[in-house]
Amino acid sequence: MNERRPSRPQRGRPAPRKPGPRRPPAEDPARRVALDVLRAVRQRDAYANLVLPDMLRRHRLSGRDAALATELAYGASRAQGMLDAIIAACLDRPLDKVDGPVLDCLRLGAYQLLRTRIPEHAAVTSTVDLARADAGSHVAGFVNAVLRKISEQDEDAWMAQLTPDREQDPIGHLAMRTAHPRWVARAFAEALGDKGDDLQAALEADDARPAVHLAARPGEISADELAAVTGGDVAPYSPYGVHLPTGAGDPGDSEPIRERLAVVQDEGSQLCALALTRVPLAGSDERWLDLCAGPGGKAGLLGALAATQGAHVDAVEQAPHRARLVEQATEGLPVTVHVADGRDSGLDPGFDRVLVDAPCSGLGALRRRPEARWRRKPSDVPDLTRLQGELLTAALDLTRSGGVVAYVVCSPHLAETEGVVGEIARRSKAEVLDAREFFPGVPQLGDGPYVQLWPHRHGTDAMFCAVLRKP
Numbered sequence: 077m078n079e080r081r082p083s084r085p086q087r088g089r090p091a092p093r094k095p096g097p098r099r100p101p102a103e104d105p106a107r108r109v110a111l112d113v114l115r116a117v118r119q120r121d122a123y124a125n126l127v128l129p130d131m132l133r134r135h136r137l138s139g140r141d142a143a144l145a146t147e148l149a150y151g152a153s154r155a156q157g158m159l160d161a162i163i164a165a166c167l168d169r170p171l172d173k174v175d176g177p178v179l180d181c182l183r184l185g186a187y188q189l190l191r192t193r194i195p196e197h198a199a200v201t202s203t204v205d206l207a208r209a210d211a212g213s214h215v216a217g218f219v220n221a222v223l224r225k226i227s228e229q230d231e232d233a234w235m236a237q238l239t240p241d242r243e244q245d246p247i248g249h250l251a252m253r254t255a256h257p258r259w260v261a262r263a264f265a266e267a268l269g270d271k272g273d274d275l276q277a278a279l280e281a282d283d284a285r286p287a288v289h290l291a292a293r294p295g296e297i298s299a300d301e302l303a304a305v306t307g308g309d310v311a312p313y314s315p316y317g318v319h320l321p322t323g324a325g326d327p328g329d330s331e332p333i334r335e336r337l338a339v340v341q342d343e344g345s346q347l348c349a350l351a352l353t354r355v356p357l358a359g360s361d362e363r364w365l366d367l368c369a370g371p372g373g374k375a376g377l378l379g380a381l382a383a384t385q386g387a388h389v390d391a392v393e394q395a396p397h398r399a400r401l402v403e404q405a406t407e408g409l410p411v412t413v414h415v416a417d418g419r420d421s422g423l424d425p426g427f428d429r430v431l432v433d434a435p436c437s438g439l440g441a442l443r444r445r446p447e448a449r450w451r452r453k454p455s456d457v458p459d460l461t462r463l464q465g466e467l468l469t470a471a472l473d474l475t476r477s478g479g480v481v482a483y484v485v486c487s488p489h490l491a492e493t494e495g496v497v498g499e500i501a502r503r504s505k506a507e508v509l510d511a512r513e514f515f516p517g518v519p520q521l522g523d524g525p526y527v528q529l530w531p532h533r534h535g536t537d538a539m540f541c542a543v544l545r546k547p
């Protein structure tokens with residue numbers, strides 16, 4: 077399409093060009109990488125956190141350039157809905173009439189103008205250069221004009237103009253202010269039982285860039301040693317956890333990760349896997365099962381703990397490529413990986429401890445997957461809850477009498493958490509244990525019996541854990 081200028085007159089124009097032959101503008105490599113990430117996310121449903129490291133390597137970006145590319149790619153992905161609302165307010169046509177490559181540029185430019193301290197002229201000029209290179213000279217004026225218009229107000233002023241009134245529509249208000257889809261904000265509100273300050277704190281924490289968490293491999297390195305080697309801090313709750321400083325760079329480059337002494341794993345995930353191992357058991361305690369194991373984060377932790385206790389872990393994963401990742405993550409540990417559907421694994425029943433870390437909406441880890449909040453849809457949830465219920469039922473069938481099952485999802489959505497567990501516990505007559513007992517030292521766990529972790533309370537992803545004992 078031919079891009080036209082927005083309807084209202086604009087402040088500022090690109091500097092007039094000097095006469096002479098046109099040379100392509102020198103591109104800023106950090107912004108180029110950020111733009112390419114936004115494009116990959118939009119065009120081929122890529123995951124920003126998977127494509128970015130590869131692009132940084134390909135463009136040989138490190139240090140400040142890599143940090144800028146990361147901030148822009150993740151920030152603009154995370155804030156997409158809010159940026160789009162502001163961009164739309166500057167157009168004289170619907171947003172979906174803007175070509176994708178041009179929209180990517182507008183998002184990148186708008187993010188720089190509204191959420192960074194990059195000077196206005198640098199944000200606008202560099203974005204216009206990218207737009208010209210990618211979409212042609214005919215769009216440069218359009219992109220320049222829209223960005224100039226956006227720059228007339230800061231984020232607060234735009235939000236005051238576009239956000240619903242807090243009294244009348246508290247969820248819509250907070251959703252827009254914290255760049256969340258409304259349905260996600262509503263799911264958080266329902267889980268928290270709050271539409272006010274607690275919801276605001278949860279959504280704000282979910283919109284902030286999180287620290288990378290590491291898990292020290294039990295028996296290989298202590299959390300103290302890992303913190304000393306990486307320059308991180310020992311985690312507050314997990315005995316194996318370390319928090320790296322925000323912006324510490326690619327943790328994959330650090331020696332303990334390369335040497336397989338530690339893995340990247342959110343502290344909440346560590347706590348949920350540990351909870352399963354902490355439930356008292358009468359009788360045998362040798363056969364452990366991880367029914368949804370890929371890519372192997374929890375299986376690695378369970379396997380290392382099993383090794384210290386003379387137990388063995390069977391790890392089931394349906395997707396072959398993810399099962400291979402489980403094999404890599406558990407190499408050298410007493411873990412056997414099976415490629416199978418957990419609902420029909422063919423394994424012999426009689427397990428003492430079973431983890432069901434079920435596929436879920438991932439609403440609890442949105443802060444770690446920048447674009448995920450705009451990709452997930454409320455219509456995804458019913459299929460997931462059906463699968464979650466079937467997997468939990470299979471897990472109970474595979475558990476011996478008196479054995480325990482931990483049901484874990486990385487989501488606070490009530491349908492995926494209390495809804496699934498309540499229904500299956502009722503049907504199976506399994507005893508619901510007070511999971512809080514297996515999260516020692518963790519504050520603010522509410523009234524039980526379930527545990528719901530939160531970024532704003534615990535600094536973890538919003539993981540949910542229920543613990544059931546088979547009758």
Ligand SMILES: C[S@@+](CC[C@H](N)C(=O)[O-])C[C@H]1O[C@@H](n2cnc3c(N)ncnc32)[C@H](O)[C@@H]1O
Nearest residue numbers: 368369370371372373374394417418433434435
């Ligand atoms: C939330 S992830 C598990 C994360 C893993 N426990 C970890 O800590 O690394 C859920 C996994 O379940 C797998 N999955 C989906 N449906 C499954 C099924 N019917 N049976 C077994 N695994 C399944 C997915 O491929 C995915 O790898």
